[in-house]
Amino acid sequence: MTEESDIVSLFNPKSIVVIGASENPAKIGYSIIDNIASGGYSGKVYPVNPKGGYILGYPVYKEIKDIPENEIDIVCISIPANKVFSAVQECTQKKVKFLVIITSGFSEIGNTDEERKIVKLAHKHGMRVLGPNMFGIYTKSVSLNATFGPKNIRPGSVAILTQSGALGIGMIGKTSAMDLGLSTIVSMGNKSDIDETDLLEYLADDPETKVIIMYMEGVKNGTKLINVLKKVTKQKNVIVIKSGRSKRGAMATASHTGSLAGEDAVFDAIMKQCGVIRAETIKEALEWGIWSEFMLSIPLPKGDNSIIITNGGGLGVLATDACEKYQVNLYDDQARMSATFQKAVSSFGSTKNPIDLTGQATAEDYRASISAAINDPNIHAVISLYCETAVFDQDELAKVIEEKYEEACRVQKPIVFSLFGGAKLEKYIKELSAKQIPVFGDVYDAINCLSSLYTLRKNILKDIEKIKEFKFDQNKIDQIVEKARSQNRYFLLTDEAQEVMRIAGITIPHCLIAKNEDEAVKFAEEINYPVVMKVVSKDIIHKSDAGAVKINIKNKEEVIKAYQEIMKNSLIYNKNADITGIEVVEMVKDGTQVIVGARQDQSFNSILMFGMGGIFVEVLKDVVFKALPIGYNEAKEMVMSIKSKAILEGVRGEKPRDIASLVDVLLKVGQILKNSKNITDIEINPVIVYEEGIKAVDVRILLRKN
Numbered sequence: 213m214t215e216e217s218d219i220v221s222l223f224n225p226k227s228i229v230v231i232g233a234s235e236n237p238a239k240i241g242y243s244i245i246d247n248i249a250s251g252g253y254s255g256k257v258y259p260v261n262p263k264g265g266y267i268l269g270y271p272v273y274k275e276i277k278d279i280p281e282n283e284i285d286i287v288c289i290s291i292p293a294n295k296v297f298s299a300v301q302e303c304t305q306k307k308v309k310f311l312v313i314i315t316s317g318f319s320e321i322g323n324t325d326e327e328r329k330i331v332k333l334a335h336k337h338g339m340r341v342l343g344p345n346m347f348g349i350y351t352k353s354v355s356l357n358a359t360f361g362p363k364n365i366r367p368g369s370v371a372i373l374t375q376s377g378a379l380g381i382g383m384i385g386k387t388s389a390m391d392l393g394l395s396t397i398v399s400m401g402n403k404s405d406i407d408e409t410d411l412l413e414y415l416a417d418d419p420e421t422k423v424i425i426m427y428m429e430g431v432k433n434g435t436k437l438i439n440v441l442k443k444v445t446k447q448k449n450v451i452v453i454k455s456g457r458s459k460r461g462a463m464a465t466a467s468h469t470g471s472l473a474g475e476d477a478v479f480d481a482i483m484k485q486c487g488v489i490r491a492e493t494i495k496e497a498l499e500w501g502i503w504s505e506f507m508l509s510i511p512l513p514k515g516d517n518s519i520i521i522t523n524g525g526g527l528g529v530l531a532t533d534a535c536e537k538y539q540v541n542l543y544d545d546q547a548r549m550s551a552t553f554q555k556a557v558s559s560f561g562s563t564k565n566p567i568d569l570t571g572q573a574t575a576e577d578y579r580a581s582i583s584a585a586i587n588d589p590n591i592h593a594v595i596s597l598y599c600e601t602a603v604f605d606q607d608e609l610a611k612v613i614e615e616k617y618e619e620a621c622r623v624q625k626p627i628v629f630s631l632f633g634g635a636k637l638e639k640y641i642k643e644l645s646a647k648q649i650p651v652f653g654d655v656y657d658a659i660n661c662l663s664s665l666y667t668l669r670k671n672i673l674k675d676i677e678k679i680k681e682f683k684f685d686q687n688k689i690d691q692i693v694e695k696a697r698s699q700n701r702y703f704l705l706t707d708e709a710q711e712v713m714r715i716a717g718i719t720i721p722h723c724l725i726a727k728n729e730d731e732a733v734k735f736a737e738e739i740n741y742p743v744v745m746k747v748v749s750k751d752i753i754h755k756s757d758a759g760a761v762k763i764n765i766k767n768k769e770e771v772i773k774a775y776q777e778i779m780k781n782s783l784i785y786n787k788n789a790d791i792t793g794i795e796v797v798e799m800v801k802d803g804t805q806v807i808v809g810a811r812q813d814q815s816f817n818s819i820l821m822f823g824m825g826g827i828f829v830e831v832l833k834d835v836v837f838k839a840l841p842i843g844y845n846e847a848k849e850m851v852m853s854i855k856s857k858a859i860l861e862g863v864r865g866e867k868p869r870d871i872a873s874l875v876d877v878l879l880k881v882g883q884i885l886k887n888s889k890n891i892t893d894i895e896i897n898p899v900i901v902y903e904e905g906i907k908a909v910d911v912r913i914l915l916r917k918n
């Protein structure tokens with residue numbers, strides 16, 4: 213089979229065969245030949261149709277075996293679904309590298325067996341499959357437009373990978389209308405074989421591609437996608453638009469391309485973990501595409517200190533808001549800024565960031581202040597804003613921008629401009645941006661563009677962490693799990709789950725299981741009052757609902773009374789309940805309640821969740837996710853990225869919580885899940901975090917069904 217590294221031939225084919233080529237202009241098989249011809253492809257083109265003859269000047273071969281060449285890079289197939297398999301069989305007579313199957317009517321409508329049969333045959337003969345159910349491929353490197361979309365694709369530096377064909381065709385038209393140049397556009401269709409990971413690996417090293425935009429509906433091989441994205445985002449920006457955000461949207465995608473949409477919050481978090489920029493809309497994604505053209509010319513920032521220079525206070529405030537939104541850090545060393553801008557800013561202006569040159573600012577004021585920022589090594593990026601005023605000689609504006617842009621480039625410092633005003637300014641924006649100078653109409657766009665440079669910088673600097681394995685007895689955990697499964701029980705009992713925690717070295721409250729009243733009293737005294745008592749039964753999951761939990765038990769009499777009541781209530785709740793005993797538990801001290809969870813995810817395999825816990829977890833929804841495995845720094849980043857992190861850091865004079873121990877719990881829970889093939893969910897809610905240490909109070913572990 214064609215190796216992954218050979219995917220290069222898909223983007224640089226020397227020859228293309230079109231099965232189902234037609235001379236009927238109403239047919240897709242005609243459009244493909246027409247697009248290939250008018251796109252200026254210089255390789256060999258072989259239309260195939262049983263009628264023979266000529267299509268648009270190309271001789272037509274009646275059968276693939278008649279083609280006077282043995283090795284073919286791409287065979288594009290556009291014939292009805294029931295004929296595709298036999299056409300692929302014919303392809304096996306030649307040495308074909310890639311099948312690009314346009315035809316619909318496979319897994320997207322449930323015809324999965326036929327799709328699998330085709331891929332199996334193709335693989336047996338060394339062919340990789342793109343599609344089926346897609347519109348084709350455009351690749352700038354050989355000027356090949358093998359799609360049935362529009363003709364006029366503008367060559368450029370943006371790669372688009374799309375799972376939806378129709379949207380992709382729309383994007384060809386849209387990009388051309390927006391003057392956005394493409395290095396490639398590939399429709400992935402049902403992703404029966406080649407998926408985004410294969411294509412991303414190629415595009416990461418493709419010098420023609422500066423930015424990659426992906427439209428996705430579902431994730432099939434999440435772990436591979438994560439690994440590839442982590443590498444690609446260190447080389448160039450990847451922007452993802454994923455549909456299925458809303459519940460209704462998620463249902464629509466599930467039935468659209470036959471793939472399953474993962475939960476959006478998880479997808480969103482994992483894209484962030486991989487350094488991907490997530491676009492809300494196609495418009496936003498394509499705008500990033502346009503800005504990527506600037507990225508050919510703007511250097512990456514060398515540090516986090518950005519400065520805003522403006523002649524309008526309002527515009528400055530808007531820019532500050534945009535910086536917060538897009539996580540662009542504003543320089544705040546007041547003493548240094550005063551020194552840097554003292555000469556350039558008038559006495560009634562401000563040298564606080566945003567640097568306010570006031571409405572009286574002239575071209576010379578801009579020149580002086582921008583130069584001051586460019587020449588200050590403590591400033592790493594410049595955001596220059598201009599609001600139209602009567603005192604500024606606008607004929608000078610374009611000159612100032614060009615001069616200062618070149619000056620910034622000479623010292624490898626990024627600068628973006630935003631102009632707000634009338635027709636003349638609009639004209640400058642058009643003219644200057646056509647020269648690849650980053651000049652924007654909207655201040656949010658300017659800062660969003662700058663933020664994508666910061667994203668790339670962050671991705672480049674981010675170390676791929678070594679994953680540390682804790683030494684604990686995984687075999688013992690497996691034995692507990694398998695014992696439960698052998699009893700057709702797909703969750704662990706409280707004592708079993710607690711044993712798993714003990715094995716992993718996660719502290720749990722002191723607890724013992726009593727089989728009778730005397731034992732309960734003995735254990736309560738051993739643990740120390742007050743204690744909590746709960747039923748242990750495989751038949752009673754929701755213990756509180758059954759009246760089988762008693763708290764704050766302070767003495768022997770109360771233990772006996774609680775024991776009797778729990779037994780009575782449990783049997784009223786379920787008269788056949790198999791009761792293992794009654795758990796006597798230390799009543800834990802108050803602390804900060806958090807939740808730690810891990811589960812097997814349909815799309816991304818094992819994922820970890822962390823957030824504020826307790827009974828309000830569903831209401832607060834202050835949780836974050838990451839795909840496993842992760843190292844210490846990433847786990848700590850999870851803890852520090854929840855909205856309520858201030859509570860853990862210590863508010864109102866409280867001491868900070870023991871974050872190191874908490875991170876330890878996250879990593880251990882992650883390791884248990886990752887290494888236990890038959891545990892599907894672990895949830896500890898709450899984990900109580902103290903100034904020193906933690907306690908995993910309530911542990912639930914669910915198992916894989918046979």
Ligand code: COA
Binds near residue numbers: 260399
């Ligand atoms: N080898 C070569 N040519 C063959 C062939 C074979 N084994 N079998 C049929 N053909 C010829 C046909 O004779 C016809 O040529 P003609 O126009 O000269 O008669 C041509 O191939 C096309 O076949 P036809 O039966 O007319 O099919 P079609 O063009 O109406 O439809 C598809 C074919 C692939 C376009 C259609 O089945 C389909 O899947 N449409 C949806 C495509 C789509 O939306 N994809 C997703 C986009 S995002």
